[in-house]
Amino acid sequence: xxxxxxxxxxxxxxxxxxxxxxxxxxxxxxxxxxxxxxxxxxxxxxxxxxxxxxxxxxxxxxxxxxxxxxxxxxxxxxxxxxxxxxxxxxxxxxxxxxxxxxxxxxxxxxxxxxxxxxxxxxxxxxxxxxxxxxxxxxxxxxxxxxxxxxxxxxxxxxxxxxxxxxxxxxxxxxxxxxxxxxxxxxxxxxxxxxxx
Ligand SMILES: [Zn+2]
Numbered sequence: 550x551x552x553x554x555x556x557x558x559x560x561x562x563x564x565x566x567x568x569x570x571x572x573x574x575x576x577x578x579x580x581x582x583x584x585x586x587x588x589x590x591x592x593x594x595x596x597x598x599x600x601x602x603x604x605x606x607x608x609x610x611x612x613x614x615x616x617x618x619x620x621x622x623x624x625x626x627x628x629x630x631x632x633x634x635x636x637x638x639x640x641x642x643x644x645x646x647x648x649x650x651x652x653x654x655x656x657x658x659x660x661x662x663x664x665x666x667x668x669x670x671x672x673x674x675x676x677x678x679x680x681x682x683x684x685x686x687x688x689x690x691x692x693x694x695x696x697x698x699x700x701x702x703x704x705x706x707x708x709x710x711x712x713x714x715x716x717x718x719x720x721x722x723x724x725x726x727x728x729x730x731x732x733x734x735x736x737x738x739x740x741x742x743x744x745x
Pocket of ligand 1: 725728730732740741743
């Protein structure tokens with residue numbers, strides 16, 4: 550039987566995903582979160598988003614479906630760390646998170662000069678790219694520029710890879726660099742309320 554604490558954890562993730570997705574998409578895009586399911590590997594969010602390119606002001610953003618799928622995958626990665634007994638969120642070890650990510654995802658061929666809070670996003674990004682383009686040569690520069698993630702690497706022959714990369718860069722502006730909770734870019738640093 551499913552653990553109550555984990556169900557509560559999942560419910561919190563659903564609410565958080567709904568709110569964060571709304572921040573990312575803006576108020577005019579149709580976006581509905583139905584719920585989530587889980588297995589031994591973590592949680593999977595169930596949602597619908599109106600297709601089409603995202604837009605913020607005059608800036609073109611990646612396809613909304615890719616954007617939200619990457620966000621959902623980031624929640625899935627984070628849920629692997631959650632404590633099943635207590636339903637408590639856990640973080641990547643701040644002192645060694647980058648070694649861990651690089652060991653599991655050789656697509657990062659350089660140091661990860663960003664905060665630990667983006668670790669789940671980086672793992673979800675690498676995981677998805679690995680699925681669609683297993684021969685992608687990898688990133689040569691990963692850095693934080695004014696509170697936004699920048700991933701530098703060759704252009705892939707697989708179209709969706711560009712959108713995945715652009716989505717990771719876009720989503721980073723809504724994920725606290727320190728702890729991975731929903732955040733905002735404030736004066737060139739993306740942080741949650743606790744890390745302002
Ligand atoms: Zn934070």
